[in-house]
Amino acid sequence: MTIPLKEFMAKSLTDxxxxxxxxxxxxxFAISSELIRARARSGLSQAELAERMGTSQSAIARxxxxxxxxxxxxxxxxxxxxxxxIELRLLAA
Numbered sequence: 001m002t003i004p005l006k007e008f009m010a011k012s013l014t015d016x017x018x019x020x021x022x023x024x025x026x027x028x029f030a031i032s033s034e035l036i037r038a039r040a041r042s043g044l045s046q047a048e049l050a051e052r053m054g055t056s057q058s059a060i061a062r063x064x065x066x067x068x069x070x071x072x073x074x075x076x077x078x079x080x081x082x083x084x085x086i087e088l089r090l091l092a093a
Contacts, residue, residue, distance in 0.1 A: 025066070032066040035078060039064070042082040052081035 003011075013019045039049050039060075046060040053060070054077075062068040063078075070078065079086045 028066050028069065031069065032064055035070075036064050038078065038082045038084045042084070044082065049078075049081055053077045 013022060039046070042049075044052070046064070047057040050057045050060045053074075059068075063070050063074070075086060078084075
């Protein structure tokens with residue numbers, strides 16, 4: 001039997017240890033989500049974006065999944081390839 005992802009997440013996050021680990025990855029999830037939104041906004045597939053960036057589709061998949069954190073240089077290339085602009089802000093915690 002399978003359960004919907006939202007239900008699984010809600011149940012899992014009631015465990016304090018799981019919640020702590022999930023929260024520790026919040027910023028990495030935010031980066032991945034923003035990159036996925038930029039690619040979707042540009043109407044590009046991962047393969048098309050990879051071609052524009054001079055990399056492989058699997059490299060784009062690793063970045064978007066959060067398995068690989070992109071360097072500043074990669075973020076700049078990603079922004080250029082998707083017609084996006086990078087805006088960096090550090091907010092008080």
